[in-house]
Amino acid sequence: MLPELSHEEILRYSRHLLIPEVGLDGQRKLKASSVLIIGTGGLGSPVSLYLAAAGVGRIGLVDYDVVDASNLQRQIVHGTATLGRRKVESARQRLLDLNPLIQVDVFDEPFTSANALQIAESFDVIVDGSDNFPTRYLSNDLCVLTGKPLVYGAIFRFDGQASVFDARSGPCYRCLFPEPPPPDLVPSCADAGVLGVLPGTIGTIQATEAIKLLLGIGSSLAGRLLIYNALEMTFETVTLKKNPRCKICGSEPEITGLIDYFEFCGVPGIVHGPTDSEWDIAAPELAQRLQRGEPLFLLDVREPHELAISHIEGACNIPLGELPARLSELDSGREIVVFCKMGTRSQRALELLLSAGFRKVRHLRGGINAWAREVDPRLPIY
Amino acid sequence: MPIIHIPNLLRPYVAGQADVTVTGATVGAAMEDLVTRYPAFRPHLYKADGSLRPFVNLFLEGKNVRDLQGLATPLEETSVLTIVPSIAGG
Numbered sequence: 287m288l289p290e291l292s293h294e295e296i297l298r299y300s301r302h303l304l305i306p307e308v309g310l311d312g313q314r315k316l317k318a319s320s321v322l323i324i325g326t327g328g329l330g331s332p333v334s335l336y337l338a339a340a341g342v343g344r345i346g347l348v349d350y351d352v353v354d355a356s357n358l359q360r361q362i363v364h365g366t367a368t369l370g371r372r373k374v375e376s377a378r379q380r381l382l383d384l385n386p387l388i389q390v391d392v393f394d395e396p397f398t399s400a401n402a403l404q405i406a407e408s409f410d411v412i413v414d415g416s417d418n419f420p421t422r423y424l425s426n427d428l429c430v431l432t433g434k435p436l437v438y439g440a441i442f443r444f445d446g447q448a449s450v451f452d453a454r455s456g457p458c459y460r461c462l463f464p465e466p467p468p469p470d471l472v473p474s475c476a477d478a479g480v481l482g483v484l485p486g487t488i489g490t491i492q493a494t495e496a497i498k499l500l501l502g503i504g505s506s507l508a509g510r511l512l513i514y515n516a517l518e519m520t521f522e523t524v525t526l527k528k529n530p531r532c533k534i535c536g537s538e539p540e541i542t543g544l545i546d547y548f549e550f551c552g553v554p555g556i557v558h559g560p561t562d563s564e565w566d567i568a569a570p571e572l573a574q575r576l577q578r579g580e581p582l583f584l585l586d587v588r589e590p591h592e593l594a595i596s597h598i599e600g601a602c603n604i605p606l607g608e609l610p611a612r613l614s615e616l617d618s619g620r621e622i623v624v625f626c627k628m629g630t631r632s633q634r635a636l637e638l639l640l641s642a643g644f645r646k647v648r649h650l651r652g653g654i655n656a657w658a659r660e661v662d663p664r665l666p667i668y
Numbered sequence: 669m670p671i672i673h674i675p676n677l678l679r680p681y682v683a684g685q686a687d688v689t690v691t692g693a694t695v696g697a698a699m700e701d702l703v704t705r706y707p708a709f710r711p712h713l714y715k716a717d718g719s720l721r722p723f724v725n726l727f728l729e730g731k732n733v734r735d736l737q738g739l740a741t742p743l744e745e746t747s748v749l750t751i752v753p754s755i756a757g758g
Binding site for chain 2: 325327328329330414415416417418419422439440441442443444445447462463464465466467474475478480485511513515517518522523524525526527529607611
């Protein structure tokens with residue numbers, strides 16, 4: 287039995303009730319339905335806002351981050367008033383302001399193999415708004431194993447992708463991408479940047495697909511991948527087929543339970559706080575050594591356009607992508623300190639230099655942002 | 669001549685071009701022409717054994733070449749091959 291709508295709900299959703307494809311019964315279906323949104327970032331923002339506004343009865347939000355000023359260029363479910371607060375709490379407050387007639391359940395924790403099944407169990411549809419490959423493969427595998435539809439969306443700079451993966455009747459994410467790329471090929475949005483409105487476009491498409499699935503109307507993106515190029519303003523749709531040899535939804539699956547996705551994707555697990563190692567150096571220590579006049583070679587592996595935002599005097603710029611071809615420009619006899627924006631690219635540069643035989647090399651922990659925070663407050667943090 | 673459409677993510681490997689005109693009567697030959705001209709691109713598209721990396725998808729007229737004849741899929745002079753990489757941002 288579908289729940290009845292109150293007079294208040296009938297007024298609120300009247301524009302839906304007027305569409306024959308939705309109508310009173312459709313709106314009651316939405317009220318009775320539930321959607322789990324993984325991530326309350328760029329994609330999770332429009333998805334959660336539109337599903338809340340549409341009257342999806344129960345929305346689940348998973349995230350373990352806090353709202354940062356650099357999020358607000360695109361993560362529109364949060365605001366200046368909630369800076370520093372837990373993202374799931376910030377989002378819940380906004381969603382319930384938009385629509386107090388729905389229920390918002392929050393999971394303020396990383397989404398992992400250990401808790402994913404339990405968190406997702408009671409939801410009808412899963413929306414992937416995550417920002418990393420381990421969570422994307424986890425979300426896919428979870429949906430295949432539990433028979434739930436996955437509304438997929440992903441973004442990078444000006445490029446977006448969206449689809450619906452439902453292994454019960456079509457391909458899954460692994461049919462398209464059997465394995466993730468190596469971590470050094472695809473930088474994160476934090477390192478590479480993203481057009482702020484891009485997740486708005488892709489997330490809104492995800493919200494549309496989720497609502498269609500819940501209502502059982504229209505043709506979903508199942509079996510198709512939508513490819514969006516914001517720079518050229520093109521939408522292209524390609525056909526996806528189930529891979530009979532897919533490791534999880536194929537005829538002879540190798541994966542029958544959730545696995546360790548950080549290991550599978552070749553990336554380190556979630557790191558809480560700074561890590562110490564013989565290969566990194568803290569900003570204050572680097573400042574002291576430079577002040578003592580030590581002949582350190584500062585190597586900035588950021589992209590040239592980032593130098594206009596902030597730079598350290600005397601540093602040599604070789605973007606990470608060019609480093610393999612320009613190793614001969616470096617003096618292996620001199621101690622090299624590599625840095626980038628936050629420490630991710632410099633870590634990769636460090637690994638590259640070590641594998642090329644350099645031994646006197648370290649990287650600046652936390653990057654130039656840590657330098658700005660701890661040594662030179664005249665520099666902006668970005 | 670066939671064109672290979674390069675996504676933003678991978679354009680640094682082809683001097684920033686969106687479309688690269690190539691020669692080749694098959695998908696494999698066209699791709700080989702691409703990576704011969706841009707050698708730094710090769711390790712990102714191919715494994716050491718010469719097979720395409722699993723996260724690289726090539727679509728010809730909206731169809732995945734894996735569902736056609738793979739690298740042996742024939743190309744016409746006007747064919748447009750699109751590389752679809754996996755991206756993870758959110």
